[in-house]
């Protein structure tokens with residue numbers, strides 16, 4: 001695809017300029033900004049379906065890969081205290097940029113054996129309850145929360161329904177809306193519907209450049225609206241689910257740049273890029289009064305949506 | 321109570337009257353197969369007088385089933401769906417919206433009102449399944465936010481009656497975000513001690529179940545409701561599991577602790593009035 005080659009070329013130039021800036025100390029920021037904007041513009045028109053394929057790439061770095069590369073230490077905690085420990089979500093304490101943070105994230109397996117536990121990152125009710133529990137632990141000590149999203153969607157199964165997967169996601173969303181500590185969420189791969197949102201309520205929402213975030217999988221959407229799963233490519237384009245789409249729609253705060261060709265081609269570079277963005281947003285949020293964050297977070301989401309006949313209202317911020 | 325058997329409630333969508341169409345006086349009931357006089361069903365709150373099968377209720381029918389006579393005041397926002405993505409599948413979203421509006425006579429799928437139940441002032445929110453599956457897009461999010469805001473300001477209990485297939489996928493990411501928006505608005509009720517009763521009817525699924533519908537202080541399932549997060553077909557295809565016939569029924573939800581009670585349609589009004597007797601009602605005027 002020509003446009004892809006062009007984007008790749010521009011990205012290479014961009015990377016080179018950045019390297020130059022770092023090594024020589026020359027200020028090339030206007031050129032960098034210009035190039036980045038051009039890449040963003042071109043990416044808007046790029047095949048959404050190709051983007052979805054990249055987000056699902058089998059060797060794409062997972063949450064644990066990123067934690068290994070970004071964190072100085074990670075101490076995993078287990079269990080929802082209600083009868084299960086869901087391997088599709090990992091959570092725990094970490095040392096990041098010199099401080100303790102709480103991390104929750106979907107975890108995909110790298111092979112069939114791992115995916116017996118990880119279920120390709122499709123979390124059940126126990127996963128969301130574990131995440132909510134450990135985020136609550138973070139709040140108790142004022143630890144910032146980092147949520148890494150990478151799931152095709154919540155697990156569709158009989159057990160999940162029996163244990164109220166819908167209610168578990170609702171509760172986790174509700175919990176995140178009242179936590180007093182800063183929350184930065186990032187979609188690192190697949191942002192599949194309610195399963196992604198269940199740990200995705202942040203003060204800031206970032207997306208890796210080749211991640212997608214959608215209300216329904218392109219296949220599911222194609223099956224329902226086109227009556228044909230094989231029309232997923234068209235559905236992917238119609239849903240406007242790429243990182244640049246979502247930035248354009250005002251739903252996310254930043255697109256985190258990936259190495260040329262995708263995060264899997266250079267996980268170290270991808271982790272450096274993600275780590276830098278997470279740290280920057282955490283620092284910004286760290287300067288705010290903790291008591292104000294939940295109110296601001298709720299106002300932000302209450303302002304989301306586009307109707308005709310009335311603009312979304314700005315809400316007064318309540319306390320916690 | 322131990323439920324050892326399940327009777328599958330049969331649901332029939334009342335064929336919608338097209339403008340100018342005649343001969344829609346009789347409806348075939350999929351429960352008993354009989355032809356039933358439409359007016360008889362309407363008088364009977366959408367329940368087949370022969371076999372007891374439930375028909376869908378429109379938002380208007382649902383409201384008149386529940387509230388004190390002539391106590392309902394529509395306070396919905398005068399908004400309609402936009403088409404933020406310019407969404408087109410086999411048909412355009414704009415076209416689907418127009419058709420839904422003509423078919424139902426509603427501007428959108430959500431009706432919000434001030435009402436009284438057994439004399440108790442409440443804010444009532446009802447969704448209409450005929451309008452694109454009662455799905456939640458920006459409009460439903462904004463209406464529920466508005467309704468809960470009003471309930472919080474006026475200290476009236478908030479009652480939500482859902483009949484919805486989940487997210488309005490034609491609005492893409494915006495429809496997903498309504499899950500957070502409605503949950504955020506719900507927090508105001510909690511902060512001010514305003515009760516929220518969630519009533520799940522046929523069907524309450526997907527993104528609405530995974531957000532506002534599951535956040536009630538008290539949760540009631542109407543008998544015969546379909547309550548579930550993932551669709552049957554998705555579950556079968558993904559897991560290869562065989563689904564029991566009672567899967568995702570109101571009784572299933574009750575057995576697994578998802579709802580407080582299962583209530584028959586004809587008893588729903590008195591049930592809500594009874595619940596309200598226990599709850600704080602401190603209306604500010």
Ligand SMILES: [Zn+2]
Pocket residue numbers: 349350351352353354368369370371372373
């Ligand atoms: Zn019948």
